[in-house]
Amino acid sequence: MxxxxxxxxxxxxxxxxxxxxxxxxxxxxxxxxxxxxxxxxxxxxxxxxxxxxxxxxxxxxxxxxxxxxxxxxxxxxxxxxxxxxxxxxxxxxxxxxxxxxxxxxxxxxxxxxxxxxxxxxxxxxxxxxVLNSPMLDYLSNARAALGACDRQAIGNLINDTIGEHLPPLFKRCNFRHVSTLEEFEYAQMLFHIRQVASLxxxxxxxxxxxxxxxxxxxxxxxxxxxxxxxxxxxxxxxxxxxxxxxxxxxxxxxxxxxxxxxxxxxxxxxxxxxxxxxxxxxxxxxxx
Structure with missing residues (x-):
């Protein structure tokens, strides 16, 4: 295209x-x-x-x-x-x-x-x-994984939560993308989570x-x-x-x-x- x-x-x-x-x-x-x-x-x-x-x-x-x-x-x-x-x-x-x-x-x-x-x-x-209970749990787990820069945990978390209904191919692509980002991007995501959680x-x-x-x-x-x-x-x-x-x-x-x-x-x-x-x-x- x-x-x-x-x-x-x-x-x-x-x-x-x-x-x-x-x-x-x-x-x-x-x-x-x-x-x-x-x-x-x-x-x-x-x-x-x-x-x-x-x-x-x-x-x-x-x-x-x-x-x-x-x-x-x-x-x-x-x-x-x-x-x-x-x-x-x-x-x-x-x-x-x-x-x-x-x-x-x-x-x-x-x-x-x-x-x-x-x-x-x-x-x-x-x-x-609304930050409902599932979203609050997701944000809490994301804060921990991002703060530790645990790439595998970050990739698995997204696929197991908001990505739970994605087909396997998309989950693999999702994991590969999210788990290979730069540390600065994780810091940016953590900053956004804190912003959203305190909204x-x-x-x-x-x-x-x-x-x-x-x-x-x-x-x-x-x-x-x-x-x-x-x-x-x-x-x-x-x-x-x-x-x-x-x-x-x-x-x-x-x-x-x-x-x-x-x-x-x-x-x-x-x-x-x-x-x-x-x-x-x-x-x-x-x-x-």
């Missing part, structure tokens, strides 16, 4: 490696925000249903993937910094849609709370405002209440860590929100099986292609 690659200077003189997948048949552009420890490669499955509709932008955070080599003297980067990076990239690429996955959604929602004029609609997948939910939800962009929240039916029921807590604060649950699917949604990929494709297309604003209506859908 053809991509135009570029290195862009953003917030605090950081350098971000980007890929722009052009679609000559549309002026609409969507920017994708990946989760912690992931790079833009994690969106390969999403590209297959997004590129027929949009120009698509992916990028690696300054401490990840193809951006890392260009930011050797790098301080720890918080979610607020990631939100500012995202806002600059939205302007640079003139993006009018956004899709964020898992913890990338924290930065995405903080950015959307600034009401960027260009963004028409946003999709938030595998995220909730003031009332303050964060108040921030979400400032978002005037129509939002679609997508969660897997089997996801014990960011469950559909917990995601529904957003309905009280995000007035232009709707929710979709993907049946027989966990945290990694379209990566888990072909039917999940088709179901995510369906709900995303229905949301982004529908004309008109949603107003204050909140809808819940079960797909699959």
């Amino acid at each position: 053809y991509a135009e690659k570029a290195l862009i200077r953003v917030h605090r003189d950081l350098k971000v490696h980007t890929c722009f997948y052009p679609n000559p048949h549309t002026a609409a552009t969507i920017i994708l925000v990946n989760g912690s420890l992931a790079t833009s490669v994690s969106f390969n499955a999403s590209l297959k249903y997004l590129t027929p509709i949009f120009n698509v932008v992916t990028y690696d955070q300054p401490y990840q993937g193809q951006s890392r080599v260009h930011n050797r003297q790098l301080p720890l980067i918080g979610k607020e910094d990631e939100a500012l990076i995202l806002l600059e990239l939205i302007e640079h690429f003139r993006a009018d849609h956004l899709l964020a996955f898992s913890w990338g959604s924290v930065a995405a929602l903080l950015a959307l709370a600034q009401r960027p004029a260009r963004i028409n609609k946003a999709i938030i997948s595998s995220f909730s405002p 003031d939910r009332d303050r964060f939800m108040g921030c979400v209440g400032n978002i005037d962009t129509p939002l679609l929240f997508i969660n897997g039916e089997l996801d014990r860590y960011t469950s559909p029921d917990d995601a529904l807590r957003f309905s009280r604060m995000a007035p232009q929100s709707e929710f979709a649950t993907i049946r027989h699917t966990g945290h990694f949604l379209e990566l888990e099986h072909k039917t999940a990929w088709q179901d995510v494709k369906q709900v995303v297309e229905r949301f982004v292609l529908r004309d008109g604003a949603m107003g204050n209506e909140q809808k819940m859908a079960m797909v699959g």
